[in-house]
Amino acid sequence: MNPVPQAPPAFEDASRLRQQARAAGMDPNYWYAVEEVRRVAPGTVGEVVFWKRSIALFRAEDGSFHAVENRCAHRQIKLSLGDVKGCRLVCAYHGWQYDENGQCVEIPHERYGRGFPKLRLRTYPVKVRYGLVWLFPGDPELAQTHKVPNIPELEGPDRWACVPLVFTWSSHHSMIIDNVSDFSHAHLHRRYRPFDNAQLTRCETVGDNVHVAYDAQVGRGRISGRFVEHDRIDTSHMDLCFEYPYQWSNTDDAIKHWLFVLPIDERTTRVFFLFYFKSLKMPLLPVRIPRFAMEAVLKLSNRLLIAPLLDQDRFAVEAEQVGYERHWDATPVELSPAVQAFQAVTVRKWREHLERETENGHGGA
Ligand code: FES
Ligand SMILES: [Fe+2]
Incomplete structure (x- = not known):
């Protein structure tokens, strides 16, 4: 019987060019197309993944696109499982609401005498061009200087x-x-x-x-x-x-x-x-x-x-x-x-x- 083959090497362990290429991710400091505009209706949310990183892409009811890290700060469930109300993303579990800046702005249940927690999720720059939604997964400060390809x-x-x-x-x-x-x-x-x-x-x-x-x-x-x-x-x-x-x-x-x-x-x-x-x-x-x-x-x-x-x-x-x-x-x-x-x-x-x-x-x- 043939031995079970090992998995391909990780990038750091790969010795040959082909192995390194097949393990490489992509530099996040570029704009990446993540979805077609027509597939994201206003008032909906979906999951996009950039190199193992889950991101909730949502479209507010006014048609604008926003992206936040895909986890509720409360119990870490994916926000892409929730829904959109106005310009807010609402977690499916306890209904905590996040605005387009990733700020938790509403907790719709008793807080047991505690103050409102200051919670802010990471957001990602998003833009629309050529019928596609583009997202910048890298350093947000570079999103201005790096351009979507000009066509x-x-x-x-x-x-x-x-x-x-x-x-x-x-x-x-x-x-x-x-x-x-x-x-x-x-x-x-x-x-x-x-x-x-x-x-x-x-x-x-x-x-x-x-x-x-x-x-x-x-x-x-x-x-x-x-x-x-x-x-x-x-x-x-x-x-x-x-x-x-x-x-x-x-x-x-x-x-x-x-x-x-x-x-x-x-x-x-x-x-x-x-x-x-x-x-x-x-x-x-x-x-x-x-x-x-x-x-x-x-x-x-x-x-x-x-x-x-x-x-x-x-x-x-x-x-x-x-x-x-x-x-x-x-x-x-x-x-x-x-x-x-x-x-x-x-x-x-x-x-x-x-x-x-x-x-x-x-x-x-
Ligand atoms: S897990 Fe999101 S509101 Fe509780
Ligand atoms: Fe071909």
Whole structure:
């Protein structure tokens, strides 16, 4: 009988780059997409998790978003189990109420002669952009200077149509970054052929960003080819970037995407894909889709074109997670310099974060 395999090593104990990458968290001093705006109705609360840290995200009845640590100061039950009244979060157990500053402002039962306790929970800066709710899990003082990625195409009256695709995948975030920016897996997508014959023409780390470029035939597949205007768009080249902690691609300034990952734990990641197109053509017809109809068409293309492709990626990265947990000590074989570069940045950023925490006397993540 085979011995039961040990768990993969923790970050501090990992000796190889791949093991370190697969154990790394993400630097909290960035804005992270945590939810789609449309999924949080006014007057509701839900749980979001950033790298094992539970946060209650609530939307006041006036529509504003707020985030507090997800524990009632009374008996530590999750506030996401409670509900929202006006601008207050109400604990499910004894009904203590917290305002948007995390301050306990009401205790609706007898206090047995005791004064009102001064209790304040940690809050997190939150903002809304591109149809997503963004949260800053790090030092709140840095939330002003650090920016949500700027995507001019998705703002203003002439913005491009975009319908986010959001999933929770059972995989470490570094596996997902490896997957979306490394085009050596055309085999996985052989049915849809989103990219063929990819040749890596650039792989360069600049600061915290890894720039990658491919010469490839993009969007020539059976389904994708029907939406893309091949006579107007040069689909023979694609630029990609792991712009830590985000990832994007650009094909001829006409087909673009951003991926925002929310690291939950070593084997779970929430992914927010924003694909957007300057123009699309009607499948089977030689006409461009008018702008007012783009959103409906995008929903269709998300369903027919992008979601099935991403589901193949989900299948692969979830299988890779299982394989890694079982064979984490197998000798790593990595042919792509891009993958090595992504992992190196992930590891360095996490190490720098841990070192800062130690310097500040916090320790841990
Ligand atoms: S546990 Fe929250 S009010 Fe008592
Ligand atoms: Fe893929």
